Amino acid sequence: MSHATGPGASTDRLYYTDAYARTFEATLHSRAEGGRRIYLNRTAFYPTSGGQPHDLGMLGGVAVVDVVDEGDRIAHILAEPPEQGDGETVTCEIDWARRFDHMQQHTGQHVLSAVFAERFGHRTVSVHFGEEASTLDLDIATVDRETLVRAEAYANAIVFANLPVTVSFEEAADASALRKEVDREGTLRIVTIEDVDRSACGGTHVRRTGEIGAILLRKLDRVRGSARIEFLCGLRAVQRVRTDFEALSGIAASLSASLDDVAARVAATAEQLRDAERARKRLGEELSVHRARTLYEAASPDRNGVRWIAREVANEAFDEAKAIAHVVTEMERVVYIVTVQQPGRVLLATSADSGVDAGATLKPLLGEVGGRGGGSARLAQGSVPASASVEVIRARLVDLGG
Numbered sequence: 001m002s003h004a005t006g007p008g009a010s011t012d013r014l015y016y017t018d019a020y021a022r023t024f025e026a027t028l029h030s031r032a033e034g035g036r037r038i039y040l041n042r043t044a045f046y047p048t049s050g051g052q053p054h055d056l057g058m059l060g061g062v063a064v065v066d067v068v069d070e071g072d073r074i075a076h077i078l079a080e081p082p083e084q085g086d087g088e089t090v091t092c093e094i095d096w097a098r099r100f101d102h103m104q105q106h107t108g109q110h111v112l113s114a115v116f117a118e119r120f121g122h123r124t125v126s127v128h129f130g131e132e133a134s135t136l137d138l139d140i141a142t143v144d145r146e147t148l149v150r151a152e153a154y155a156n157a158i159v160f161a162n163l164p165v166t167v168s169f170e171e172a173a174d175a176s177a178l179r180k181e182v183d184r185e186g187t188l189r190i191v192t193i194e195d196v197d198r199s200a201c202g203g204t205h206v207r208r209t210g211e212i213g214a215i216l217l218r219k220l221d222r223v224r225g226s227a228r229i230e231f232l233c234g235l236r237a238v239q240r241v242r243t244d245f246e247a248l249s250g251i252a253a254s255l256s257a258s259l260d261d262v263a264a265r266v267a268a269t270a271e272q273l274r275d276a277e278r279a280r281k282r283l284g285e286e287l288s289v290h291r292a293r294t295l296y297e298a299a300s301p302d303r304n305g306v307r308w309i310a311r312e313v314a315n316e317a318f319d320e321a322k323a324i325a326h327v328v329t330e331m332e333r334v335v336y337i338v339t340v341q342q343p344g345r346v347l348l349a350t351s352a353d354s355g356v357d358a359g360a361t362l363k364p365l366l367g368e369v370g371g372r373g374g375g376s377a378r379l380a381q382g383s384v385p386a387s388a389s390v391e392v393i394r395a396r397l398v399d400l401g402g
Helices: 096-120 145-160 235-254 259-298 315-328 358-368 387-400
Strands: 023-032 037-040 057-059 062-069 074-078 089-094 124-129 134-138 165-171 187-193 197-200 215-223 226-233 307-312 334-340 345-350 372-375 379-383
Touching: 096 124, 096 134, 096 145, 096 187, 096 197, 096 215, 096 226, 096 235, 145 215, 215 235, 226 235, 235 259, 259 307, 259 315, 307 387, 315 334, 315 345, 315 379, 334 387, 345 358, 345 387, 358 372, 358 379, 358 387
Parallel strands: 307 334
Antiparallel strands: 023 037, 023 089, 037 074, 057 062, 057 089, 062 074, 124 134, 134 226, 165 187, 187 197, 215 226, 334 345, 345 379, 372 379
16 A cells, blocks of 8 residues: 655555554654644554544554544544654554454454344344444344344354454455445455455454454344344453343342342332332322311311312422322312412312312413413312412412302
């Protein structure tokens, strides 16, 4: 590949032929943006491209914070301008841990995409490589658990086979048996996993599938009609499994159960909680009926035989008062008024034979004081901007009962 010799010269991309180059020397060709945007005659730094994140590292003793593909040239964005001048040689070092992680994830994705295509007939439509996990989207709405488990097993079998991963450069017209056809002319960079996959790709990859390490499939989501599968390879998979194990161990300890018994114990505990919640709800309903009956019997009927019950409660007791209101609407000849000072709230509940339409009565009163709300003929509620307004509405409602 050519070396840069002028302002518009291309950058020799070392990673195309050697993804394992950790250090290299290059000529500082030119710079921009106050000396922080650096162009070299050649580079092993991978720019963000094809979904794969850019490399980090050091260039001339200064941290590389971004790498940008500008077509023929690659720009290296530094934390600060380097000491070296144009035309001088700079020593560069790749952040190898980050690079090798990306190589594992990218090669693992090729394996997974090949497995889903060849074994299950699901084509990969997009890929995203994240900082913590990566995803691939398939041309199917969803994938069942059995398919995920089988795909993971097939992928790891390819890892254990330790198959060679090679790079070649072929003319587009002559490149055959590609997993995904390429609609362009010229020379293609082909990444081949022996007996598994051939794909046109500009990314960095490991030399053999064994270096991918374990492949772990995790979450499955549905995104715009596609099945999105989260995957982790290599050390990421190991770290995720360790995190999951620690979490599961903590749950097991809290339940005094073994790891193998956790799922059954959690299911049983969840059912107990559901039973308890159903019992609590039933008791709450019974208590609301009892409290409603107590309030009803303590109120004296007016000349029309309607019992008017007015209560002022704290905000934290409002839900309890509302539960009583639902009971009141089923009783005979009763109007139930509940107010809260802070924040200003009003509730009105009425029985069908009370002669009072709750919604039609409360809504205009709220409007008069700048409040908002409404409801049905049997139950209405609203909020008001000040506690003084609560007293106004309360008095007006009480006056209706004479």
